[in-house]
Amino acid sequence: MKRPKIEHLVNIILFEDREVGLPLRRDDHRVIHMLDVLRRKLGESTDVGIVDGPRGKAVLKSVGDEYVELEFEWDNVPEILMPIDLVVGLSRPQTSRRVLQEATSLGVRQILFVHTERGEPSYATSKLWTTDEWKRLVRGGVQQAFTTRFPRIQIGVELADSIAATNSVNTRICLDNYESSLGLLDAVSSAESIVLAIGSERGWTDNERNLFRKNGFTLAHLGERPLRTETAAIAAISIVAARMQRG
Amino acid sequence: MKRPKIEHLVNIILFEDREVGLPLRRDDHRVIHMLDVLRRKLGESTDVGIVDGPRGKAVLKSVGDEYVELEFEWDNVPEILMPIDLVVGLSRPQTSRRVLQEATSLGVRQILFVHTERGEPSYATSKLWTTDEWKRLVRGGVQQAFTTRFPRIQIGVELADSIAATNSVNTRICLDNYESSLGLLDAVSSAESIVLAIGSERGWTDNERNLFRKNGFTLAHLGERPLRTETAAIAAISIVAARMQRG
Numbered sequence: 005m006k007r008p009k010i011e012h013l014v015n016i017i018l019f020e021d022r023e024v025g026l027p028l029r030r031d032d033h034r035v036i037h038m039l040d041v042l043r044r045k046l047g048e049s050t051d052v053g054i055v056d057g058p059r060g061k062a063v064l065k066s067v068g069d070e071y072v073e074l075e076f077e078w079d080n081v082p083e084i085l086m087p088i089d090l091v092v093g094l095s096r097p098q099t100s101r102r103v104l105q106e107a108t109s110l111g112v113r114q115i116l117f118v119h120t121e122r123g124e125p126s127y128a129t130s131k132l133w134t135t136d137e138w139k140r141l142v143r144g145g146v147q148q149a150f151t152t153r154f155p156r157i158q159i160g161v162e163l164a165d166s167i168a169a170t171n172s173v174n175t176r177i178c179l180d181n182y183e184s185s186l187g188l189l190d191a192v193s194s195a196e197s198i199v200l201a202i203g204s205e206r207g208w209t210d211n212e213r214n215l216f217r218k219n220g221f222t223l224a225h226l227g228e229r230p231l232r233t234e235t236a237a238i239a240a241i242s243i244v245a246a247r248m249q250r251g
Numbered sequence: 252m253k254r255p256k257i258e259h260l261v262n263i264i265l266f267e268d269r270e271v272g273l274p275l276r277r278d279d280h281r282v283i284h285m286l287d288v289l290r291r292k293l294g295e296s297t298d299v300g301i302v303d304g305p306r307g308k309a310v311l312k313s314v315g316d317e318y319v320e321l322e323f324e325w326d327n328v329p330e331i332l333m334p335i336d337l338v339v340g341l342s343r344p345q346t347s348r349r350v351l352q353e354a355t356s357l358g359v360r361q362i363l364f365v366h367t368e369r370g371e372p373s374y375a376t377s378k379l380w381t382t383d384e385w386k387r388l389v390r391g392g393v394q395q396a397f398t399t400r401f402p403r404i405q406i407g408v409e410l411a412d413s414i415a416a417t418n419s420v421n422t423r424i425c426l427d428n429y430e431s432s433l434g435l436l437d438a439v440s441s442a443e444s445i446v447l448a449i450g451s452e453r454g455w456t457d458n459e460r461n462l463f464r465k466n467g468f469t470l471a472h473l474g475e476r477p478l479r480t481e482t483a484a485i486a487a488i489s490i491v492a493a494r495m496q497r498g
Contacts, residue, residue, distance in 0.1 A: 015477055083475065106482055111474070149476040189493040226489070227358070227496060228330065229396040230262055235353055235485055242473070242486035243493045246436040249474060 014041075015150040016051045016059065018143065024054065027071035035072050038064070052076065053152035082151040085113035086245055087197035089173060091166045093120040093204030094159075095233050097130040101141055102234035107155070108145025110241045114156045116166040122206040128160045163212060167219045170199040177201070177224050178216040179240055180208055184223035188240060191224035192247045200240055205233050261288075262397040263298045263306065265390065271301065274318035282319045285311065299323065300399035329398040332360035333492055334444035336420060338413045340367035340451030341406075342480050344377040348388055349481035354402070355392025357488045361403045363413040369453040375407045410459060414466045417446040424448070424471050425463040426487055427455055431470035435487060438471035439494045447487055452480050 017034045028035050038044050044064050052062040052074075060078035090107050094100065094117045107115050119128070132138055138157065146154055161169070170176070177191050178201040192198065201216065208216075213223070226239055264281045275282050285291050296308040299321075307325040337354050341347065341364045354362050366375070379385055385404065393401055408416070417423070424438050425448040439445065448463065455463075460470070473486055 109476060109478060109482060110486070111476055148479060151476065187493060187496055189497055227492060229356060229358055229398065231356060232395060235356060238482055238485045239357070239489035242489050245474060246434060246490045249434055250436055 014147045016053050016147050016152070017062070018053050018055055018147060018152060021054050021057060024076055027073050030068070030070055030072055032072075038062075039067065039072070049077075051150070053082070054078075055152055056154060057081065057152055059150075059152055082153055085153050085155060086111045086248065087173075088112040088241060088244060088248075089114040089116065089170045089197070089199040090237065090241065091116045091118055091163075091170065091199060091201040092237060093118060093202065093233070094123050094127040095204045096127065097132040099205065099233050100127070100130075100132060100138075103237050104138055104141045104157070105145040105148070106234065106238050107241060108142050109149045110238065110245065111149065111151070111153070112155055112241060114158070116158045116161045116169065118161045118163045118166045120163065120204050121209040121212060123204040127204075133159050164215065166201075167215065167221075171219075173197045173199040174220075175199070176216075176219065176221040177244075178208070178213070178221040179203070179226060179236060180213065180223045181225045181228070181230065182207065183213060184225040186222065186224045188224040188226055188243050189247060191222050192244050196248070198244055198248070200244060202233060202237050202240060261391075261394045263300050263394050263399070264309070265300050265302055265394060265399060268301050268304060271323055274320050277315070277317055277319055279319075285309075286314065286319070296324075298397070300329070301325075302399055303401060304328065304399055306397075306399055329400055332400050332402060333358045333495060334420075335359040335488060335491060335495075336361040336363065336417050336444070336446040337484065337488065338363045338365055338410075338417065338446060338448040339480065339484060340365060340449065341370050341374040342451045343374065344379040346452065346480050347374070347377075347379060347385075350484050351385055351388045351404070352392040352395070353481065353485050354488060355389050356396045357485065357492065358396065358398070358400075359402055359488060361405070363405045363408045363416065365408045365410045365413045367410065367451050368456040368459060370451040374451075380406050410462065413448075414462065414468075418466075420444045420446040421467075422446070423463075423466065423468040424491075425455070425460070425468040426450070426473060426483060427460065427470045428472045428475070428477060429454065430460060431472040433469065433471045435471040435473055435490050436494060438469050439491050443495070445491055445495070447491060449480060449484050449487060 046064050049061040049063045053059040058078040058081045062074040062076050065073040065075050090112050175196045175198045291311050296310045299309040300306040305325040305328045309321040309323050312320040312322050337359050422443050422445045
């Protein structure tokens, strides 16, 4: 079997609420995963969840040529997402793909992909965004993290609008390795909500920095080394999450 | 031009000490990068460095059909690498590729790829390791980070040997989301050296956990969510580095 380029383990198979109790088509990709990848037999179970709902087990009750029946047993409801809003510059599709998956796996509650002065307008018209590809990547990130919680995704937002949209968040941080002398860990205190802005690969302009400053953002850095946007996103979310979890 | 799958910005062009002052072949990949990608003209300069040495500028002095001459001006010597040794389970090549690049970019001083009980022996014989591919990836990570410092890489080490090899490091942490109740940020104190062990995608066995415990490792976690090995590596290095830099 050919592996997709960026692969996530399917640690949990997700269903919509309205699907529960109904037969599933034999060619449904989740049925194929359960029968042909996990090789479950009649009476055996696998980890499942309802989108934004509980997690549990599905037992294989019947397998026909056209339809399959599952019996669900619900166990618990996964933790809510972390109160972290990520504002990130629209980047090359391969970079945005990784940001979508990894920020989702790490558990942020919202990702706003914004236009930046140094980004390319063409990034927003990639097939990543014009097809359902981005939704599959988010789902992959949720499944990797063994949860049922989906972050809210907004695409092609103006930077000023993203700042206005996160106005109620009082810890506001903009990553900037050029003008900041404050390490990210020192810029974050304990369990609050946080908006974290990360530029596209060529960084912020002075205009953009000023807009952030005027709106109560603190500039913070991740050390001296220039990092790729997706690496910076994983690093920054992880540091903020570790600080928040510490309380 | 076809882009490689995982791309790093070449923020600095690296040379060996012995190359300085000698003409370079026109078909050298660094000359091609300078002339054909960066489009430097005679008299123009670009950022360069000597492997494990200083950083500076190279001015294009002459361009012939076969050879090119550069004039170097040295500026400063990059910071030494962080005293972080990464012990990581040999994983699928695509995972190991990302660990190599990203851990290098983040600035760890050593990466030991170890055999684990749940890893596949075939991982160690991938062309990633049997060709020079791994060296190119490390170089890419160094260039991304705008430095000249190369981490030490060891491949196919036995877990017990990696533990012995890092015996002088007194803060020893093994990431384990199953049996640990201590968050990584709480397991690390300020500016010490640290060895950080991260399993391959299927995690550690009880045998391996016991080996870690017997050798003074503390088990720590990154939260409840299962993460991919490469994501866990970036997250863990970033948290430890942020804590160390704080002092």
